[in-house]
Amino acid sequence: MPKSSNTQPRYKRVLLKLSGEALVGDHGFGIDPKVLDRMALDIGSLIGIGVQVGLVIGGGNLFRGAALNAAGMDRVTGDHMGMLATVMNGLAMRDALERSNIRTRVMSAIPMSGIVEHYDRRRAVRDLKDGDVVIFCAGTGNPFFTTDSAACLRGIEIEADAVLKATKVDGVYSADPYKDPTAEKYEHLTYDEVLDKKLGVMDLTAICLARDHGMPLRVFDMNRPGALTRIVTGESEGTLIE
Numbered sequence: 420m421p422k423s424s425n426t427q428p429r430y431k432r433v434l435l436k437l438s439g440e441a442l443v444g445d446h447g448f449g450i451d452p453k454v455l456d457r458m459a460l461d462i463g464s465l466i467g468i469g470v471q472v473g474l475v476i477g478g479g480n481l482f483r484g485a486a487l488n489a490a491g492m493d494r495v496t497g498d499h500m501g502m503l504a505t506v507m508n509g510l511a512m513r514d515a516l517e518r519s520n521i522r523t524r525v526m527s528a529i530p531m532s533g534i535v536e537h538y539d540r541r542r543a544v545r546d547l548k549d550g551d552v553v554i555f556c557a558g559t560g561n562p563f564f565t566t567d568s569a570a571c572l573r574g575i576e577i578e579a580d581a582v583l584k585a586t587k588v589d590g591v592y593s594a595d596p597y598k599d600p601t602a603e604k605y606e607h608l609t610y611d612e613v614l615d616k617k618l619g620v621m622d623l624t625a626i627c628l629a630r631d632h633g634m635p636l637r638v639f640d641m642n643r644p645g646a647l648t649r650i651v652t653g654e655s656e657g658t659l660i661e
């Protein structure tokens with residue numbers, strides 16, 4: 420088990436969303452084991468201060484249904500491939516977490532007997548209370564959704580205190596900062612501001628779901644050392660949407 424510390428967390432249970440692309444690291448495609456190890460270290464520091472951690476991992480480093488569809492594939496088949504990609508990422512993440520001595524469960528929205536457990540909310544909550552990391556794979560289990568929506572859905576189901584979206588940018592900006600260098604960062608936004616201003620950092624289904632259930636969202640850059648710990652201990656980091 421990771422070492423415990425005296426830091427008092429502000430959040431008791433969080434749902435962390437990692438984008439698939441975050442796992443690519445220097446590799447360009449697939450999974451960079453160095454990135455997984457670094458993430459396992461960050462997640463371990465949360466477990467060490469008593470925070471319960473649910474994880475939703477994307478699949479964009481491997482397959483995205485919309486991109487496969489644009490290349491001519493049937494959309495539902497493409498989305499099934501995207502969901503399977505999230506299971507592969509989940510298995511890789513479990514491997515890295517367990518190598519760091521962090522007990523980890525992987526649950527899939529799509530039954531995959533012999534490889535991972537089938538998603539069971541009550542069991543997931545029990546495992547979280549026991550201090551295990553629970554990785555929720557295969558998104559929502561349905562095509563035409565994203566893992567951002569899956570993160571909000573699972574976060575609401577497990578009664579997380581917040582959904583933390585780790586991504587490549589350090590918050591929500593007035594425009595995509597990769598496309599508009601003059602874009603300005605927000606510290607705080609309401610759900611309706613994100614929807615009205617069409618801020619594209621998260622899909623609208625996810626934002627609506629979070630709004631309807633009062634689930635706070637925080638968008639932050641996972642590559643900033645200590646970012647996760649700062650968030651759960653109540654320091655300002657990234658953008659808060661609530």
Ligand SMILES: Nc1ncnc2c1ncn2[C@@H]1O[C@H](COP(=O)(O)OP(=O)(O)O)[C@@H](O)[C@H]1O
Nearest residue numbers: 438586587590591592593594595597618619620
């Ligand atoms: N208003 C915005 N503020 C911040 N990022 C934005 C905004 N609009 C679009 N983005 C883009 O959204 C991306 C984050 O979403 P994410 O789901 O992690 O990536 P992807 O959609 O590539 O998987 C950022 O890398 C950024 O380029």
Ligand SMILES: O=c1ccn([C@@H]2O[C@H](COP(=O)(O)OP(=O)(O)O)[C@@H](O)[C@H]2O)c(=O)[nH]1
Nearest residue numbers: 439477478479483484498501558559564566
């Ligand atoms: O509930 C879901 C979640 C994901 N996906 C598919 O899985 C892919 C990978 O997820 P996502 O694009 O959200 O990954 P990320 O951008 O976070 O890496 C998506 O493009 C979809 O094709 C899906 O069909 N239903």
